[in-house]
Amino acid sequence: MMAEQLYMFLPESCYLLMAAALFALSLPRRQSHRRIYAWALALSLLGVAGAAAALAARGEMFFTAYRVDLFSQVFKLLLAVATFLVITICGDLAGVEERYHPEFFLFLTTCTLGMMLLISAVELMTIYLSLELSSFSLYLLVPLRRGDNIDVEAGVKYLFIGVTASCVMLFGMSYIFGAVHSTYLSEIMDKLPLWIHQPAAAVGLLLTLSGFFFKLAVFPFHFWAPDVYQGAANQVTAYIATASKAAAVALLIRLTSLTAGTSLYLIDVLMVLCVASMFLGNLVAMVQSDLKRMLAYSSVAHAGYVMMGVLTMTRLGYAASVFYAMAYLVMNFAAFMVVVKVAGEGQDLKIADLAGLHRRAPLMALTLMMALFSLAGIPPTVGFTGKFMVFTAAMEDGRFWLVLVGMINATISLYYYLMVIKAAYLAEPADGQEPLAISASTRALSYALIAGMVYLGVFPQHFLGLAENAVKNIF
Amino acid sequence: MNSLNTYLFMALLLFCIGLLGLLKRRSLIGMLISVELMLNAAGLNFMAFNRFLAPDPAVGQVMVLFIMGIAAAEAAIALSLILALFRKIRSVNVEQARQLKG
Numbered sequence: 001m002m003a004e005q006l007y008m009f010l011p012e013s014c015y016l017l018m019a020a021a022l023f024a025l026s027l028p029r030r031q032s033h034r035r036i037y038a039w040a041l042a043l044s045l046l047g048v049a050g051a052a053a054a055l056a057a058r059g060e061m062f063f064t065a066y067r068v069d070l071f072s073q074v075f076k077l078l079l080a081v082a083t084f085l086v087i088t089i090c091g092d093l094a095g096v097e098e099r100y101h102p103e104f105f106l107f108l109t110t111c112t113l114g115m116m117l118l119i120s121a122v123e124l125m126t127i128y129l130s131l132e133l134s135s136f137s138l139y140l141l142v143p144l145r146r147g148d149n150i151d152v153e154a155g156v157k158y159l160f161i162g163v164t165a166s167c168v169m170l171f172g173m174s175y176i177f178g179a180v181h182s183t184y185l186s187e188i189m190d191k192l193p194l195w196i197h198q199p200a201a202a203v204g205l206l207l208t209l210s211g212f213f214f215k216l217a218v219f220p221f222h223f224w225a226p227d228v229y230q231g232a233a234n235q236v237t238a239y240i241a242t243a244s245k246a247a248a249v250a251l252l253i254r255l256t257s258l259t260a261g262t263s264l265y266l267i268d269v270l271m272v273l274c275v276a277s278m279f280l281g282n283l284v285a286m287v288q289s290d291l292k293r294m295l296a297y298s299s300v301a302h303a304g305y306v307m308m309g310v311l312t313m314t315r316l317g318y319a320a321s322v323f324y325a326m327a328y329l330v331m332n333f334a335a336f337m338v339v340v341k342v343a344g345e346g347q348d349l350k351i352a353d354l355a356g357l358h359r360r361a362p363l364m365a366l367t368l369m370m371a372l373f374s375l376a377g378i379p380p381t382v383g384f385t386g387k388f389m390v391f392t393a394a395m396e397d398g399r400f401w402l403v404l405v406g407m408i409n410a411t412i413s414l415y416y417y418l419m420v421i422k423a424a425y426l427a428e429p430a431d432g433q434e435p436l437a438i439s440a441s442t443r444a445l446s447y448a449l450i451a452g453m454v455y456l457g458v459f460p461q462h463f464l465g466l467a468e469n470a471v472k473n474i475f
Numbered sequence: 476m477n478s479l480n481t482y483l484f485m486a487l488l489l490f491c492i493g494l495l496g497l498l499k500r501r502s503l504i505g506m507l508i509s510v511e512l513m514l515n516a517a518g519l520n521f522m523a524f525n526r527f528l529a530p531d532p533a534v535g536q537v538m539v540l541f542i543m544g545i546a547a548a549e550a551a552i553a554l555s556l557i558l559a560l561f562r563k564i565r566s567v568n569v570e571q572a573r574q575l576k577g
Binding site: 124125128129132136139140143152153155156159160163164167168170171173174175177178181182183 | 483486490493494497503506510513514516517520521523524525528534535537538541542545548549552553556557559560563569
């Protein structure tokens with residue numbers, strides 16, 4: 001019994017251990033960065049191994065407030081991989097002051113832990129607590145950046161918008177509790193379809209979702225994205241843009257599945273948010289000159305594509321969204337890896353700064369091009385397959401107009417992605433810019449990411465099958 | 476049933492006051508207080524539903540205890556960030572923090 005419980009809790013235990021180890025490492029007054037980095041890298045690799053080993057775990061824990069099933073384990077593995085990848089690009093961490101490096105890794109770990117708990121939580125209180133654990137870690141990670149004031153300003157903005165979103169979510173949860181008298185999702189699922197035509201329950205569910213709209217940067221809660229992406233250190237931005245999005249998608253799927261598609265009102269609202277996110281993200285991204293701000297607005301647009309799968313509320317739609325979250329994680333990480341490597345001093349990167357990247361670092365330019373083609377949805381990359389699956393799911397649900405809007409948006413987005421590729425490939429480097437030194441490990445990572453994006457794009461069956469099996473568990 | 480509605484109405488009012496304060500206040504401390512109002516509105520809702528409707532009387536109370544704990548942690552983080560901002564721009568007014576365009 002004990003061993004079985006430990007096995008179910010294996011991924012979380014790994015990150016608890018990692019947090020404890022990093023906390024101990026943060027205590028001495030002076031620390032060499034190399035040593036902490038080596039520890040963080042090794043422990044996060046252990047976390048990936050733990051999450052992969054626990055992929056087959058099934059069961060319920062903590063008075064059934066915590067469910068371990070394939071759905072949660074797949075997302076935990078995704079999170080573990082994302083955390084590991086982000087830590088691999090923290091090699092020199094020039095954007096964060098030296099004395100905060102142990103805390104940087106510590107908060108990264110607690111944030112991952114919070115999201116892992118969040119994914120398995122099937123009770124409102126547990127969901128709220130684990131969401132706050134991950135959010136509070138992120139509020140502290142954002143202002144850790146070295147240099148000018150924009151980091152603290154971005155941190156304050158992120159904090160206030162985040163806290164407001166979680167207040168709204170909590171207020172929504174109180175209405176759900178009032179409607180069904182329970183905080184367990186399984187009981188809510190039984191009773192909510194009867195109650196959903198009551199305004200209180202529908203409004204409650206919608207308000208509850210807003211906490212995750214904030215995480216995913218869906219339209220009314222997207223204001224933080226550009227400022228936080230710009231203000232945070234590049235590595236932190238990479239983390240926010242990959243791992244926290246995956247967790248938000250998981251929870252959106254879990255919570256919307258509670259209504260079993262019975263609430264047309266909810267679907268209509270989700271549809272409006274989806275269309276608004278896509279248009280707003282893509283149109284505003286066109287005028288950005290800072291690369292990270294542009295990627296922030298593109299993340300708003302991608303939140304819209306993910307929502308398209310979620311709002312169909314069918315098994316196919318959810319599976320498409322899970323696959324899209326996987327794809328988005330890989331391609332967005334590839335783009336951010338290039339940002340981190342090209343901005344060697346941890347500075348912000350203007351799109352114009354990429355001029356002549358194909359001369360200075362051909363492999364980085366190639367990785368960036370593949371990542372942006374993938375984000376734009378050009379075959380044979382994974383971004384195309386992801387969009388194709390989401391659009392197919394929406395089409396089978398009879399939402400032709402939504403798919404049309406999505407296609408128009410995919411075309412708009414091509415413009416600003418191609419602008420970046422134009423800067424990297426067609427412009428000549430400015431005078432006096434040295435070729436970038438790219439280490440062997442970065443090369444290996446780049447090749448792996450390019451191969452991953454193409455492989456997932458051409459042979460998605462295996463991963464799609466995994467996503468479909470995963471979403472079977474939530475119904 | 477009538478008294479339940481009174482509580483719900485009070486909570487909604489509190490929530491709206493908090494939201495309005497958050498949008499109108501220019502001082503970060505004022506915004507933090509508004510956020511606390513919104514959190515407590517949710518807490519009041521939980522207690523009211525718990526007292527009048529729920530079969531198990533402990534759930535809402537536990538929820539409110541956790542909300543209070545979270546609110547304390549959140550105030551600690553918010554105040555430390557506000558302090559860090561104050562050290563840099565010598566002000567807690569959001570109008571003074573205008574380097575980011577968002």
